[in-house]
Structures are given as structure tokens and as C-alpha cells.
Amino acid sequence: MSLNISDLVNEDASLISRRCWSDEGVYALEKRGIFGKSWLFLGHESQIRAPGDFVQAYMCETPIIVSRGQDGGIYANINSCTHRGLPVCRADHGNTKRFVCPYHNWSYSVEGNLMTIPQESEVVRKPDKTQLGLKRVPRVESWRGMIFGSFDEAIIPLDEYLGDMRFYLDAFFDRFPAGIEFMGAPHRWVINANWKLPVENQLGDVNHGAFLHSAIIPIEAQQLIEKLGHSVVTTPGHGATFRLMPENTPVDDVAWGMEAVGSIFGGDEVQNYLREIQTQAHERVGDLRSRMKGLTYGIYPNLSFLWSNTSFKVSHPRGPGKVEYWSWAVVPADAPDNIKKILRTNYSSFFGPAGILEQEDSEVWAQQFLGSNIDFADDRPYYYGLGLGEEKPHPDMPGLVSVTANEFYARHFFTRWKKELQAAEGPL
Template identity: 30%
Template sequence: MTCKRFIIDDPERMLFKVSRSVFTRPELLEKEKETIFNQCWIYVGHESEVTKKGDFVTRNVAGRPIIFNRDSSGRVHAFLNTCSHRGALVCREREGNCKTFRCFYHAWTFSNNGDTIAIPGEDSYPPGWDKSLMGLHSVPRLESYRGFYFLNFDKHAVSLDEYLAGAKEYLDLIVDQSETGDMEIIQGTQEYDMKANWKLLVENSFDDYHVVPTHITYLDYLKDSGVEVALPKGLLMPAHGIGKPLGNGHAVIDNKTYRGRPIARWMPIYGEDAKPVIEEKRKELVQRLGEEKGMRIAETNRNLVIFPNLVINDGSSITVRTFYPVSYNHMKVTAWALGPKEESPEARRVRLDSYLTFYGPGGFATPDDVEALEVAQQGYEAYQEVEWSDISRGLHKEEQLNTDEIHLRTFWRRWNELMTGETTPGTN
């Protein structure tokens, strides 16, 4: 592959640009798979999805079919969902509970700890043939942080703890919303496609610059429902937070919320019945975590990107979202709602309503974002004539606001480093 300059990172000229070819050249995707998805820690699932011995879920992670499960002894695994005999999927169900996985092709059967336990006609194999070597293959690395499990196909990669770097602080802010530290993926999965390059969704996921022009319908809905939203005269929502790099390509926007949060900040659309529940949770957070941290959780929201393709939106609800490219201009997106395991039915009702209202595929925000990214992808087909996108917003400032673009630049610097081996001098 011809190595072309992908970014311009020039602090002296206060300039940062990204070549639009990174969204439109099909051959770049193979390089991304090799240097990014095959070498970075990739989110596979949450411990709450496999709580009981024998529980499993199957999903595609970084282009591979994966069985994420808890075996009969209680150990969590991530197996490659492929028979060691002739390659067929050994589990074709989306989720369930079982002691064994049986390949329907030739009936090879495996324990839920990966061992081979039954092979029809085993005595037909040559002397010395060892079925114990034919078990399910585990991913090279599987590690977790506070219930979030990640895998890595590079056995020599740094530890997950080192990789997450500053992102751990923001995962802590999510998990600490539970009195017991037990968060759970709420039953139900959102799956949808976008006809756009996967990196556009990274940009969009923590880009507050687009909120007013793209999501004005939602802001009008809040205002009409009695929420105090000071809509700007122009097309830019006043900045109410910061953008922050977290190391290793991770970044976050951390904002003072202008809307409610089901966890601890009531607003009229939640209904009067939810008000005492939310106010009680607010008090609990402060009592347990202290005024500063408790109010930080109650009064701020965060959009966290863990490089390369995990987004956790901790705002009107908590959304865990991953996405993976099918081709250079097509991605598949998967999202789940996350919440404290012990929360009351009323709190859960408000959480799910907020989740669907804003983040759902049929909600206020997601259809807007899908349309925005798909028309951007169409426009980028003119990349040979209009080559560069400018991401210099806020580059001259020491403190980066949530409407600036340091978080986008953080992603692109890491992406460029992995793709080219080059580091760039910029920091803002």
C-alpha cells in the first residue's frame, strides 16, 4: 500500500487537517484490520451478560465470531466460534445457557470450558492422535476492568489496565453510580447499519459542535416539555464542559448537563412519579461518594471513546456502543443500555425511556446522526478534488471546550501513529 500523508498536524501554524482519502480508499481497511483491530484491546462484553455458570452470548468482535461465556466452574472465556475440525460455527444461538457446544456439521462436542469431549468415530483416527489438542481456541488475551471485558488478538500487547490509561477514571464514574458496584447490560440489543466509514462515527460520538444544527428537534422537544434549555440565536450551543485526551487515543467530553439524568437529575419529561426516586438517588450518591464526586455524577454527562471503537455515552442514559467496518463505506453498529443492577422499577422505566427517546435507532438523535454521516460519506467521494477536512477548532487555546476538537485530534493522532508509525508534535 502506498503510504500517503493522512494528517497535517502543525502546531506552529495552528493547523490540523485530515485527508478525506482515509474515508474513501478501500485498501486502507485491510491496513486498519492489521494494525488497529488486530493489535488494540477491543470490547467484547460485560460481566452481567454471563452471570450464571453456563451462560453465553455470541457476537462478532473485530471481524471474528466469538463465544463470550462463563463455564461450569465460573470462569469467563472468549472462544473463537469455529470448530477445530472443519471450521463451522459450534454455536449458532445468540445467547443461552449450556454445558456443551456441539457442531452440527460432524457433531464434534466441546465442554463450555473449551475441551473436546466427544468425537464420532474417534477410533478411526491414527494412533497418537490427541483429541485434547482439538479443543476450542481461546482468544490470545482476555482481561477486564470493573466488569467490562476486552480481548486482544496480539498476545504481546500491553495489559488492559495500562491500555485504558485515563479512561479508567470515566469507567469508574459509570460503575460508581451503583451502590454495590454492580452494573448490568439491560436486556435488549440495538443493531443497525450505517453506509459510512467507521471513523466517522468515532468523530460524531464526542462532537458537541454539531448538537444544535443536527439535533434541534430534540432541543425543541425538551423546551416544549418544560425543560430549561436556552436555545442559542446562532447554531452553536454555548460550551458547558471540556474536551480531554486520556492517553492511547482515548478521549472524552465532560459536560455540565443542560438536561436531566435518570440517575440523579430530574426533568419534567420523566414525570412527577419519578421525581422522589431521582432525588433520593441524588442524596445517596452524595452520602456514599462525597459532595464533589456525588454531584459530579449527578450534574455532568460524558461521552467517552475508548480507542478504537467503543463509545460509552453517560448522559440522558448510559449507552454502550460498538461498531465495526463491513467495508470502507459501511459499518455495523451494536448498542446496549447499561444501568445499576439494584435500581427500582421506576428508575429503570425512566432510564429505558430516556435511552430509547434519544439514543435509540428510532429516537431523536440517532437517525439524525445516521443521516449526517451518510451524507458526509457521499460528499467525501470528491476527496481527490477537495482533499482535506479541517479539525483545528480550539487548537490555539490551552483549555479545550466540549465544542472544540481536541478529542477528535486525539483519535486521529493515535490512528495515524498506528497506520504509519509516525508520531506528530501536537498536543492541543
């Protein structure tokens, strides 16, 4: 079946075709037009502190090794031997001098350069090893310790790509003098869903909470979200939601982490730690941002940050109907170990594969994919029109701002998505 991209998303993106979520041809275009052209999240510098340290990552379905070179630089290479294509790294993380292919033992340096070909000595004409390293991701840049890579050599600098999202990201990052760190290997959860729905969920859809999660989230908390909640789109595809607490809100009602299980079970020690961070927030991030009590963030195309339960997540596609959803617990880098161990449960108890809340999200994501595949319903695209045109600039905050029920975050995402797919259309 041939598809016309302009038929999938209408003019104001208030109607989204079911095929956006389920069509193989659309997915092939997404790979080329979006995952081949964007900055994609690879990991955090806290995971690769020492020369030789490495972690695995993905750029869409392409396996990547992210490593700290002997020169202290950060390298990203495709995890596939130049000789026969096998992965040269099998561990989730570690420290090494060489990546070795099991098939014929071609070996690569931690920077991805081909070092030895064991068979070389037996042949007369030696291959030019300088041309046969692992395929390097052409652009790798970091911001606040977050490492991104792009297959597009001509892409704009990462700083510029993140744009005004940095204002909102710093509302979190800048609270911590030593920054943040990721704890351990990511939880890698395979869900039978399209990659865009977890992204949309974290980009701005906090309003499903009152309904899907009503068995767990108290109604009072949800009412407060509706009352104080702001939804922001800085650049189409990037967005943030947060509660903006009134001036003179008591520390305990605004402090990051105070509403989560870690502070409840962690007692005075954890609570005093969280209060101390909040007390310094005014000075570190300014009055307005010190009153932000974040909910969800999204960075186009597939990185999410859940402030309230402090987790980074990446939605790695595995075809139109499958996603490998990675998530990490995130903690302040200079927190004492015992406090880090308590704070990680803010994430793991409620999100990730064992999370009390996210088991409900993953369920609806999978059900949405089923609904996106049914026949005789193509004249019933999904309705994305809530709050159409109601978002406005804000005097004190960058981007377009609105109430959380406004679905503009998703409309902006799909407007960008459509444009990028159209640019990629043409013979494969």
C-alpha cells in the first residue's frame, strides 16, 4: 500500500492517522528521516568516567558502543565488526583495552580503531587498517554530562538543538552542585507498542494520570497537577510539564523527591537531604525555577526525563510494533551512597518494568498498537485537538505555555515528524 505522508497528519495536527503508529513504510521513513537526522541520546558521562570504560547504547535499531578513550575523549562506534559484522562487545558495560570479534579475533581499540588482524601475517598484501575501524558515529556531543550522537554530519550543534529546553533541564540539573549520575545498567523492557507512544506519554500527557492511574495516584495530587500544572513546548518535539508552586510554598511541598517513596521510607536523613537541596535551589536556579516541581520532559525524538520519579528513558524502536524501552534511575552525583540507594526506589517502585504505575502505561501502549492495526477504521484518525490554539507565550518562561490538558505538545511533535518524513520521502 502506498502512503502519502501529508494524508497521515492533517494541517493543524489535530487528526493523526492510525497508520502513523503501525505502517512498515512509515517506520522505514522514520529511520531515515528522523533517526538518521536527529541528535539521539547515548548515555551519561557518569557511566564512563575512566579511560577504557564503555556502555552499550542504541541509535534506533543500530547497536552502539559508547566509550571513554585513552585520551579522555568520548567515542561512539557501531558495534559491528568490519570483517563479518558480528558485535565486538557483548557486555552491557565494563572497562577494556580491546574489543575483540569472536569470529576471527579482529581487535579494536576502545576508540574503535582496528588494531590487529590475526590472519594478516599470512598474506602478502596487508589491508589498510586505518580504513577498517568500527564505523564511528560522526557527531558526538555532550551537554551537562548527557551524551548524544548523530548520524547526520551536518546537524546543528547539540546546544542549539536543545535550545530553550536547557532552561527547563537546568531547573533540575543545576540544583545539584556535582550534577547527576545514572545508577547501574539500564532496565531494558520490550513492549509490544509503537515507539512514539511512550514518547508522547512523557512529553506532556500528564492528564492520563487521573484516569489510568486512579487506583494508585491520590485524587488530591492529581487536582494539584491540574491547578498548578504548566505544559511547555520550547521547540516542536521538546516539551516539559511541571507544577509551578506559589511563592512562599513550604519547603516540604516544593522540594524535589519529597513526594516520592524514598522520602517516606528514608525518614529524617533523606528528608533533610532533600530540604537542603531545595533551600539552595533559589540561589542556584533562581526564584521562578526553584518553584518548579517537575513532572515529565521530552527531548525529540525519543528521550524522556521523568523528574517526579527521577528517571531517564529512551524509547528504542524495534519495528513499528515493538519498542525496547530503556530506563535508568538518576540521583545527585554527590549524594551519600545510602541515600542514593533509597532515592533509586523513587523510580523503580513506580516506573520501569516492575513499576506499579508503568505496568498500566505499558498495557495501554500495547493496546493502542492493536487499535492502530485494525481494519475498516482508517476514516477514524485519532483526535488530537484538545486545546487547539490555546497555547501562548509566557512573560517569564521560554516557549509556548498552556494547561496540561492541551494536547499541543503532541500536535507540535507530529508537525515536526510530518515535515521530517516528507523531507525523507522518495525512493529508498
